[in-house]
Amino acid sequence: MYFHPVEDPDTGQIGYLLADVTEQKAVVIDLPPRSTELLRALLAERRLTLTHVLRTHIHPGVPMNCAALSALTGAVLVLPEGGPVPSGCAVRVQTARDGGHVVFGQQVMQVLATPGHTAHCVSYLWRDRLFCGDVFDLGSCADAGEDADPGLMFDTLSGRLFQLPGSTLLFPAHPLGGRRVALVGEQRQPHRSAADRQPRRLHHRNAVPTHGRPAARAPLVRHPAALIHITPTRSPLMKKSFAALALAALSSAAFADKQPVTVILSSESGMTQGMAMVLANQMQEQGGQVDILLCDKAGDLALKGAGGTPLKPKDVTPAQLLDAAMKKGATASVCAIYLPNTGHKPDMLKDGIAPAKPDAMGRALMEANRKVVAF
Numbered sequence: 314m315y316f317h318p319v320e321d322p323d324t325g326q327i328g329y330l331l332a333d334v335t336e337q338k339a340v341v342i343d344l345p346p347r348s349t350e351l352l353r354a355l356l357a358e359r360r361l362t363l364t365h366v367l368r369t370h371i372h373p374g375v376p377m378n379c380a381a382l383s384a385l386t387g388a389v390l391v392l393p394e395g396g397p398v399p400s401g402c403a404v405r406v407q408t409a410r411d412g413g414h415v416v417f418g419q420q421v422m423q424v425l426a427t428p429g430h431t432a433h434c435v436s437y438l439w440r441d442r443l444f445c446g447d448v449f450d451l452g453s454c455a456d457a458g459e460d461a462d463p464g465l466m467f468d469t470l471s472g473r474l475f476q477l478p479g480s481t482l483l484f485p486a487h488p489l490g491g492r493r494v495a496l497v498g499e500q501r502q503p504h505r506s507a508a509d510r511q512p513r514r515l516h517h518r519n520a521v522p523t524h525g526r527p528a529a530r531a532p533l534v535r536h537p538a539a540l541i542h543i544t545p546t547r548s549p550l551m552k553k554s555f556a557a558l559a560l561a562a563l564s565s566a567a568f569a570d571k572q573p574v575t576v577i578l579s580s581e582s583g584m585t586q587g588m589a590m591v592l593a594n595q596m597q598e599q600g601g602q603v604d605i606l607l608c609d610k611a612g613d614l615a616l617k618g619a620g621g622t623p624l625k626p627k628d629v630t631p632a633q634l635l636d637a638a639m640k641k642g643a644t645a646s647v648c649a650i651y652l653p654n655t656g657h658k659p660d661m662l663k664d665g666i667a668p669a670k671p672d673a674m675g676r677a678l679m680e681a682n683r684k685v686v687a688f
């Protein structure tokens with residue numbers, strides 16, 4: 314996978330380029346103005362084909378480069394259902410509908426309706442990352458521009474985004490206070506009134522009446538007709554993409570009721586590490602959302618090129634089992650004191666692994682329904 318934020322230094326807007334490097338298919342989300350040439354250079358550098366140009370939202374009357382970019386590259390323009398379409402738009406437009414999917418190569422992104430900042434905002438969930446446009450102002454109240462509806466915003470935060478696992482990474486369309494990424498669990502704090510309450514109104518198609526009981530979140534994936542699938546008809550990848558979709562539908566349906574589990578691993582024993590990672594894989598496979606916290610000698614599993622002794626009977630190392638669990642959707646982090654006390658640098662950690670934030674981790678460990686297993 315290839316993941317590259319594209320930031321406009323003048324406006325501070327941030328877009329995101331994601332690519333399946335195996336199949337050389339890429340998508341871009343909310344590309345900032347005047348970034349087209351940079352994007353084309355990034356695509357050319359890795360011989361990537363842009364398949365989709367995605368927007369989380371469009372403000373009526375504000376000029377957008379998305380239609381031009383789509384026309385230039387032949388990529389399909391994906392716009393929120395019911396929202397405005399850029400004027401003079403002459404390209405193929407697909408609707409991003411709540412519960413739908415965008416497929417590029419073997420990667421699948423899920424569409425979540427997240428209105429509030431505008432009436433038709435959507436966010437795109439890819440693995441443990443949510444590209445949420447202007448829904449959040451990191452560390453403060455959510456933006457309330459002139460197109461905003463605070464009631465819808467409240468419902469989006471309480472009924473949708475704060476129902477995601479606390480370890481979900483939020484990538485906004487602009488930084489705040491110099492920050493460019495946050496955790497859902499961490500954002501519950503400044504938005505506590507929304508985090509602590511049930512949705513005030515039920516505007517999401519997937520929302521279900523709670524009648525005062527804790528909200529049971531309805532599956533985000535529904536009928537296949539809701540899917541956006543834009544692989545060309547003749548593509549030999551079609552079968553594979555449908556397989557990916559089916560897989561996504563299954564995993565996303567399960568996601569609605571996933572049991573959060575934190576696996577804390579600090580043992581230096583290869584066999585204990587192996588057992589912990591085998592169980593982490595099993596829990597992830599059996600419908601859990603496993604968040605792995607590595608510390609002490611076990612923190613070394615998070616390093617790029619981590620070795621270790623293969624364990625019988627399958628001759629796999631604990632580090633390989635960690636990789637397998639992450640491929641299945643588990644998250645992993647090293648404890649906050651690991652890097653300072655080992656002399657290792659952040660860029661020595663495997664992609665997708667970062668130091669844990671003690672406050673967010675502490676909050677996650679106290680979640681009422683979370684299981685915590687330590688090895």
Ligand SMILES: [Zn+2]
Nearest residue numbers: 370372430447
């Ligand atoms: Zn906006």
